[in-house]
Amino acid sequence: MLWNQKKNIQNYRNVIFTKASSSICDVVVKLLIPVGQVAFSASLLESGSGTLGPINAHTTLVFKHVVSNIGKAYSPHTGIFTAPVRGAYHFEFYIVAHGGSHASAAVLVKNGEHIFIAAERQTNGYGTAANGATLLLEAGDVVFLRLWQNNVIYDNENHHSSFSGHLLFPM
Incomplete structure (x- = not known):
């Protein structure tokens, strides 16, 4: 049939x-x-544990431990998601702060424009922050996370700090 x-x-x-x-x-x-399906999930570190930052400039985060990358729209080499088709996309991100003198903050960026931020300040122990957004993207638009200047982000083998996104529907 x-x-x-x-x-x-x-x-x-x-x-x-x-x-x-x-x-x-x-x-x-x-x-x-049919339009190809698009979805990805990745965590910051491929293996081990560590803290990135503080860095005195905004820095693109590259999430290297890719769990899924359906449609290959996310690059684990650059940390950038590139929309393959015009549509509504949903993104979410989780960051972990490991106690210390610096806060943890990451910004969701679309084509250079700051959309939403997740931030946490934890002087001891672990703290988490999360955020997400649904965005209308044109084919070729880029979305990524940026570590806010003078902030840190922590990850380990439990993959706490992550970035995910998927196409809700084409338009």
């Missing part, structure tokens, strides 16, 4: 391409071919 459906779609596309203008073909083919 599925093979017949695929064959019928292919035949339908062939008819469209031979009998319709290019712009109509593009619209119909987009309707027939």
Whole structure:
């Protein structure tokens, strides 16, 4: 049954391409071919434990322990998510502060614009902060987390500090 459906779609596309203008073909083919699924989750450190910062400048966080990267829109080399299609995307992030003299703060950034921040100050023990947002992105827009200047972020083998996002629906 599925093979017949695929064959019928292919035949339908062939008819469209031979009998319709290019712009109509593009619209119909987009309707027939589903948009790829997009989702990722990653934590800061690939292994071990450690604190990043303080650094005297805003710094892009690169989440290296990738649990999932469906659609390959997140780069574990740069820490940047690039929207493959126009749509509504949801992002969330969790950061851990390990007691000390510096706070922990991370900012969700879209195309260079600060969207939301999560921050925590813990003089001893562990403290956590989290935030999230749903954003309308155009294809090619970028989203990443930035460690706020003079702040720190901690992670270990339990993967406390994480960044995730997924396409809710294309538009």
